[in-house]
Amino acid sequence: MHLSLVRMANSSTTSDPPQGVSASILPYVCLVRHGETIRTITRQHTGRTDIPLTIRGEDQANALRARLGDMRFSDVFTSPLQRARRTCELAGFGAIAAADANLVEWDYGEYEGQRTSEIRAGRPTWNLFDDGAPKGEAVAAIAARADRVISRVRQCVGNVLLFGHQDIFRVIAARWLGLVPAEGRRLYLDPGSLSIIGYDHALDEPVIRL
Numbered sequence: 001m002h003l004s005l006v007r008m009a010n011s012s013t014t015s016d017p018p019q020g021v022s023a024s025i026l027p028y029v030c031l032v033r034h035g036e037t038i039r040t041i042t043r044q045h046t047g048r049t050d051i052p053l054t055i056r057g058e059d060q061a062n063a064l065r066a067r068l069g070d071m072r073f074s075d076v077f078t079s080p081l082q083r084a085r086r087t088c089e090l091a092g093f094g095a096i097a098a099a100d101a102n103l104v105e106w107d108y109g110e111y112e113g114q115r116t117s118e119i120r121a122g123r124p125t126w127n128l129f130d131d132g133a134p135k136g137e138a139v140a141a142i143a144a145r146a147d148r149v150i151s152r153v154r155q156c157v158g159n160v161l162l163f164g165h166q167d168i169f170r171v172i173a174a175r176w177l178g179l180v181p182a183e184g185r186r187l188y189l190d191p192g193s194l195s196i197i198g199y200d201h202a203l204d205e206p207v208i209r210l
Contacts, residue, residue, distance in 0.1 A: 026198060026199040026202075026203065027074075027156070027157075027158050027159050027160070027198065027199075028159055028160075028196050028197065028198030028199075028209055029153055029159070029160045029161075029162065029176075029196065029197050029198060030068070030071070030073075030159070030160070030161045030162065030194060030195070030196055031162050031164070031169045031172070031173070031189070031194070031195040031196070031197065032064060032068075032087065032088075032091065032161065032162065032163045032164070032192075032193070032194055032195075033164065033165065033166055033169060033189040033190065033191060033192065033193050033195075034053065034057070034061075034079075034081075034083040034084045034086070034087040034163065034164070034165060034191065034192070035053045035054075035056070035057030035058060035059075035060035035061040035083070035086075035087050035090075035191050035192040036053065036054045036056045036057035036060060036191040036192065037051050037052065037053055037054060037057055037083050037191070038051065038054060039051060039113075040057075040191045041054070042115070043115050043116070044113050044114060044115055045108040045111050045112060045113065045114055045115070045116070045128075045133075046105065046108075046112070046113070047104075047105045047106050047107045047108040047109075047112055047133075047136065047137075048081075048104065048105070048107055048108075048112070049112060049113065050081050050082050050083075051082070051083060052082055052083065052086065053083055053086050053087065057083070057087075057191060057192065058086070058090060060087075060191060060192030061086065061087040061089075061090035061091055061192065062090045062091075063192070064087070064090070064091035064092075064192065064194070065090065065091050065092045067194065068091055068092065068093075068161070068194075069092060071159065071161075072158070072159060073158065073159045073160060073161045074156050074157045074158030074159060074160065075098070075153075075156045075158070075160050075161070076088070076093045076096055076097040076098070076160070076161045076162075076163075077097060077098050077099070077100040077103060077149075077152075077160070077161070077162050077163070078093075078097045078098070078099055078100065078103065078162070078163035078164070079099070079100070079101075079103035079104050079105070079163060079164045079165060079168075080099040080100075080101060080103075080104065081104055081105065081165070083165075084103070084163045084164050084165065085097075085099075085163070087163055087192070088163040091163075093161065093163075097161075097163065100149065100152070102145045102146075102148045102149045102152075103149060103162060103163070103164040103165070103168060104164075104165070104168065105164070105165035105166070105167060105168055106128070106133070106136070106137050106142050106165075106167040106168060106171075107133065107136040107137035107142075108128075108133045108136045108137075109133040109134050109135035109136020109137070110133065110134045110135050110136065111133045111134070111136065112133075112136070116128075127185065128167065128185075129181065129182040129183075129184055129185040130182060139181055139182065140181075142167075142168065142171050142181065143171060143175060143181040145168065145171075146168065146171040146172040146174075146175045146181065147175055149162070149172055150172065150175055150176055166188075166189050167184070169187075169189055169195070170184030170185070170187045170188075170189070171184045172197075173187050173195070173197055173208060174187070176197045176206050176208075177206055177207070177208070178206065194210075195208075195210065196208070196209040196210040197209065
């Protein structure tokens with residue numbers, strides 16, 4: 001399932017949904033993956049390495065300003081890593097966003113900077129969502145972080161905007177649905193993409209909305 005979103009429509013209240021999402025008084029959560037970096041191009045695992053956006057990544061972040069500008073959020077949180085913070089700033093939310101360390105990317109440990117194909121040359125059956133990363137973060141550890149993000153979001157009074165990274169967001173989406181963290185492997189987010197998680201008819205019916 002791909003989580004990239006269609007263009008956001010204008011909204012006038014905190015609860016007005018973007019285009020394609022039915023009207024609801026229930027809040028939703030926008031997930032914004034940071035814009036392109038040199039390592040998203042080369043498909044190298046990049047967890048705690050603090051690298052900047054490319055020029056194209058900054059363009060992607062700037063484009064988010066128009067897509068998010070008419071939406072209303074009670075809270076905005078960002079990963080403290082610069083690729084997420086810069087995306088947040090260029091999208092127009094840098095002045096109001098709070099840093100949340102739970103939104104940093106998966107710690108890939110010994111696999112930092114490597115491609116999946118390189119890792120599987122030595123470990124053919126390796127999968128991040130099953131095995132975690134040696135000297136990095138175990139699946140249970142990133143799931144616990146995802147659960148803390150979800151707990152914080154659910155205490156907010158309105159719509160929430162998060163700026164972060166692909167794999168932590170994949171786990172957050174899985175845990176939002178009540179699934180095991182390994183199910184995050186079935187989701188994908190492009191650099192600079194927008195996604196929405198929220199509810200169907202009631203707060204006990206979490207869904208991926210877009």
